[in-house]
Amino acid sequence: MRAAQGTGFVAGNEYRGRGQAFRALDPATGDTTGPEFTTCEPDEVAEAAKLAWTAFETNRERPERWQAPLLREIASRLGDAREAVLATARAETGISSARLEGELARTRNQLLGFADVVEREAFGEPVHDEADPEATPPRPDLRRVLIPIGPVAVFGASNFPLAFSVAGGDTAAALAAGCPVLVKAHPSHPGTSELVGACVAEAVAACGLHPGTFALLQGAGNETGSALVTAPEVRAVGFTGSFGGGRALTALAAERPRPIPVFAEMGSLNPMFVTAAVARERLDSVVQGFVTSMTFGAGQLCTKPGVVLTTEGREFATRAAALLDEVEPGILLNQATKDAFEAGTRISGVEVLTKPCTETGEGLRAAPVLVLATLADLRREPALLEEHFGPFAVVVDLDSEDDFAEAASLLPGSLTATVHSEPEDHERLGPLVFELVELAGRIVHNGYPTGVSVSGAQTHGGPFPASSDSAHTSVGWTAIRRFQRPVTFQDVPETLLPPVLRTALLFKEEQ
Amino acid sequence: MRAAQGTGFVAGNEYRGRGQAFRALDPATGDTTGPEFTTCEPDEVAEAAKLAWTAFETNRERPERWQAPLLREIASRLGDAREAVLATARAETGISSARLEGELARTRNQLLGFADVVEREAFGEPVHDEADPEATPPRPDLRRVLIPIGPVAVFGASNFPLAFSVAGGDTAAALAAGCPVLVKAHPSHPGTSELVGACVAEAVAACGLHPGTFALLQGAGNETGSALVTAPEVRAVGFTGSFGGGRALTALAAERPRPIPVFAEMGSLNPMFVTAAVARERLDSVVQGFVTSMTFGAGQLCTKPGVVLTTEGREFATRAAALLDEVEPGILLNQATKDAFEAGTRISGVEVLTKPCTETGEGLRAAPVLVLATLADLRREPALLEEHFGPFAVVVDLDSEDDFAEAASLLPGSLTATVHSEPEDHERLGPLVFELVELAGRIVHNGYPTGVSVSGAQTHGGPFPASSDSAHTSVGWTAIRRFQRPVTFQDVPETLLPPVLRTALLFKEEQ
Incomplete structure (x- = not known):
């Protein structure tokens, strides 16, 4: 095994690139x-782009639908490489086995699922x-079909070394x-990227595809990625990461002589609304669920619930803090994440309910931090409305559930918005649900x-700043649409079309 | 009648706005x-956006699908206003009755067709x-549906006062x-815009919809449109017009605190390839078809064939010029179009085959201009690769049909690409078709x-600079997708959803 x-x-x-050396x-x-x-x-990136x-x-x-066997071959090889991939990822990311x-199972199922979609x-x-x-x-006779947009640049994410990376x-x-x-491999887990990259490169060869179908570019800084986004042959960019990173790539792509779309998923606050009726019926259960969700992956998930809004704020926060104080400090992914977490979560004028933790042990660890704030704080302090990557959340203590709508109106676009409610609340919450639909791509009840289930009905994407383009999802089968464009053939005879385009002539549907 | x-x-x-006065x-x-x-x-635009x-x-x-009766009501009122609309448009644009x-029939059918789509x-x-x-x-249970993105800013086009305007x-x-x-009404046809706008505003009232559902903003310069694109409530922009206009709006939208998409359709060169076999079989017929298409609407259509590529270039151009010399000078839409046409079509180093026309008559008229160029000219002279709005086209005389691919590689993204070929050509032309698919959103044979047929299989959009986003069409039923975004409901009970969102719970399809 490699x-x-x-x-x-x-x-x-x-x-191996000719540039700066680095290690994980x-x-x-x-x-x-x-x-x-x-x-x-x-210049090495430029060559790879030409080959692509x-x-x-x-x-x-x-012949059409050649992609399906490739996707299945990658999934199969990932299965064979399982042990080395998991061990390397464990060493490079500190994520639990x-x-x-x-995550590996999810990655393989995702590849298999997309293969099935291609064959529909x-x-x-x-x-x-x-x-x-x-x-x-x-x-005239018109036939429309979505075709591939061209070579795509993908940026590996630090927090999902498998499911959102190579x-x-x-x-x-x-x-x-x-x-x-x-x-572009994430420099925090280059070894994991290499092992997964080997599976993809070998699958490309095993399927008899052109070797330019896949490239894995290692790089410590920003220049490798910048070269990739500005390569004339690249037609779209997929990115999961920070707001700053997503915005920089979007600007770079827009300045090209021929601009290209950047599908950037840039993190999210993920508000969670909890009604008083829920607090009466099952507060402990919701608090427990929130703590588990907030600390999963040391809070380094883009869907971490980052803000809770409830009239029972103090009670919710007190109980949650008690549980959080028992949670072991989680391992952060890299030094930059640890630095940003420590700097970003020192917010003035709010009450910190978790115990201060000075001894987090060796390595890059952080204990959970939960703060209690008011609606007035939310209006005053922008840091409360930003994602803080890591085990941090805010509980907002509201005076009345009439404040739900105003609180929602203050929040930035998110990937998700969650409501905990009882049947007695439903009629009253209609307007809030509307606010949340404007705020998020997925509403959780x-x-x-x-x-995040990988399926046809999933939406992982939301209004800016959660995503650069809320018309798309980065998880689930319709994520393919980001990398397709329509072409219409008007009175074009079948014999004039090369094989893969004959797809356009095979279907029976009418409109 | 109004x-x-x-x-x-x-x-x-x-x-009536408070700003600068103007007349058509x-x-x-x-x-x-x-x-x-x-x-x-x-500030007046800002108020209208808030109301929207x-x-x-x-x-x-x-209740869901409320849009269908509105669209049908607009179509009906446009029918009632037919006479005044046509007379006013004739006076303001010089377009033939x-x-x-x-165009009016197309506009009404388009509204009716979209109404049917809403009810599918x-x-x-x-x-x-x-x-x-x-x-x-x-x-979990996941239900995904596309919802409206929010208020949309639409810019009326000068060349389609009805079908691409109010x-x-x-x-x-x-x-x-x-x-x-x-x-934003196009200032070249404000009266037509007013009459059509009255139909829409009355239809909104007749359907009992909120009056902010539609606004028509008149304006002579750029400030009205700029205010519209930067209004926080606006969520997307539809634009048909010049490359400069489209780029300016795209930049403005990207600089917003919350960026929004601009779907700009910015004109196109629309290459037409003609094989030697076609020239042998039916050159006169193709030349006649080309001349009709090139001069339709005085060449002010975004799908005008602007460049012909053929080994029979001189013969094609000579016969076409003879027909074009018989065509009456066409009426250009406004002074800016006339100025741009006169300045842009003086291209050095190419042979002008049409007769010089010094007396075009009163008003804003232009006689057709056809030039003959070589592949070397195409490599040398950027002006040959730009759209010149009006009755202008280039015939490129190629040495060999092996040059088709290189010629295609020099061309910018277009809305359409056309091939005239005979069955004996087909096998050989496969690679060209691939080039053209990368170049255009619609391939015509x-x-x-x-x-441009308005239907489900249509694509009116193409690679940059033809469109700002080649993943979409601005004509046909799938044009709706530009103004939708997906939302997924996870375990959300029906009673919690307001009526229009219950759509998400009604369907039977599975994935």
């Missing part, structure tokens, strides 16, 4: 781990309008669309926002 | 026509994944999505690009 050797992949081969850190100990990696310089374009041109001449096992009759959303020479004006959701969706993928 | 009185519409009432010009005579209009100042948000909040509490009649079971693309408690991890494609698609619409 162990990490300090490489990326270009043209199907192991590849084990956040559980603070020591370096794994081999030395090197950064891909801009060649692959795009080559693959589109294959149990969570990594779940409705793939590419074909529409056929037959010619109508009697119409005024006469209508063979994660963005890569799976882009490959499913038929797009070559150029991954009597549950918790962490845990 | 005659134009110099107003727009805000809050359901006739409305009859381009056929060069004289002013119709009453005086006044410009809406930024209130309408958005009010309308979403209505026959073309305006066709598949509207909103509902997907339901039932809960699966046995899955690892357990899956009640045109963008407005119909946005209303169909359930979004209030704020139209043995036809002409002007004339």
Whole structure:
């Protein structure tokens, strides 16, 4: 079984960049781990992008739906590499083995699910309008199908080394669309990226696809990613990460001679509204569920519930703090996350209910922090309305449930919004649900926002600043749409179309 | 029957802005026509946008699919206002009565077609994944539906005073999505805009909808539109016009604290490839078709074939020039179009085959101009690769059909690409078709690009710079998607959802 050797992949081969060397850190100990990696310089990225374009041109001449076997082959190879991948990811991220096992299963199922989607009759959303020479004006024969947009740049996420990284959701969706993928590995887990990258590169070869179909580019700083986003051959960008990172990439993409879309998922506050009736009926259970959700993955999930709004704020926060004080300090992913957490969660003028924790043990750890605030604080202090990546949350103690709507109106766009309510509350909460629909891409009832099912009905995306484009999801089958564009064929005879485009001529649906 | 009185519409009432006065010009005579209009100042636009948000909040509490009767009511009132609308549009644009009649029919059919789409079971693309408690991890009940994005700003186009203006494609698609619409009237046809706006405002009232559902803002300069694009309540922009205009709006929208998408359709070169076999078989017929298409609407259509590529270039151009010399000078829409046409079509180093025309008659007229160029010219001269709005086209004389691919690679993104070929050509042309699919949103075979059917299979949009976002179309039923975003409801009970959102709970499809 392969162990990490300090490489990326270009043209199907192991590849070391000529730039700056770097190593991963084990956040559980603070020591370096794994081999030395090197950064891909801009000209090396440019070469990989050119190759991706060649692959795009080559693959589109294959028989249609070639993507499905590739996705299945990657899933199979990930299964074979399971042990090394999990051990390396554990060392590079400090994420628990149990969570990594779940994440690997999710990653493989995601690839298999996308493969099935590619083989559905409705793939590419074909529409056929037959010619109508009697119409005024006469209508030609029109066939519309979604085609792949071209090479896609994917940025690995620090907090999901598998499910949102090299063979994660963005890569799976882009490959499913038929797009070559150029991954910029996250520098916090280069070894995990290499092992997963090897599975993808080998799967590409095993399926007989052009080796430019996939590249894995290692890099310590921003220059590798910048070169990727500005490469003329790249047609779209998938990104999961910080607000600052997402905005920088969006600006870079907009300044290109030919602008391209950036699908950036930039983190989220994920408000949770709890009614007084719920507090009466089952406060302990909701507090327990909230604490579990808030501290899952040391609070480093983009769906972490970051703010609770309830008239029973003090009681909720007191009980939650008591539970949080018993939670072991969680391992943060890297030094930058730890620094940002420590700086960002010192917020003036709010009451900290969790016990101060000075001894977090070795490595990059942080104990949970819960603060109690008022609606007035929310109006006053912007830091309360920002995501703080890590085990931090705010409970807002409201005077009345009439304040739900105003509180919602203060909140920024989120991936999710959660309501805990009892049947007696429902009629009254209609207006709040409307506010929340304007605020978030997923509305959760009597549950918790962490845990994002990969399926056709999922939306993982929300109004700005949660996503750069709220018309799309980055999880679930419709995530493929980000990497497709429609083309209509007017009176084009089948013989004139190369194989993959004949899809447009095969369907029976009419409109 | 209403005659134009110099107003727009805000809050359901006739409305005159406090800003600069202006009048329309009859381009056929060069004289002013119709009453005086006044410009809406930024604070007046801001008020209209606030009202649109209130309408958005009010309308979403209505029973679902309320949009369909509204769209049908607008179509009906447009029919009643037919005579005044056509006469006013004729005076303000110089477009022929026959073309305006066709455009009105198209506009009405478009509204009726969108109404039907709203009533389809598949509207909103509902997907339901039932809960699966046995899955690892357990899956909640998930229901996904597309909801309206919020108030939409629509910019009227100079060249389609009906079909791409006040009640045109963008407005119909946005209303169909359930979004209030704020139209910035094109200052070249304010009277036409007023008459059509009256139909929409009256239809909104007749359907009992909130009066903020529609506003028509008149304005001579850029400030009205800028205020519209930067209004916090506006959630998306639909624009058809120049590259400069589209880019300015896109930049403005990206700089907002909360960026919004701009769906800009910015014009197009629309290449037409003609094989030698076609020239042998039916050159006269293709030349005639080309000349008709190129001069339709005085060449002021975004789908005008602007460049022909063929090994029979000189013969094609000579025969076309002979026909074009017989075509009467067409009326240009306004002074800015005439100035741009005269300046832009003086291109050095190419042969002009049409006769110089010094006497074009009164008003804003231009005679057709056809130039002959080589592949080397195309490489050298950027002006040959730009759209020149008006009756201008380039014929590129190629040495060999092996040059088709290189010629295609030089061309910018277009709305359409056309191929004229004979069966004997087909096998050889596969690679060209691939190039064209990367270049355009619609591929036309043995036809002409002007004339865009409004239907489900249509794509009117293409790679940059033809459109700002090639993932969408601005014509046809799927144009609605520009103004929708997905929301997923996780375990949300029906009683908690206000009526319009219960759509998400009604469908039977599974995924």
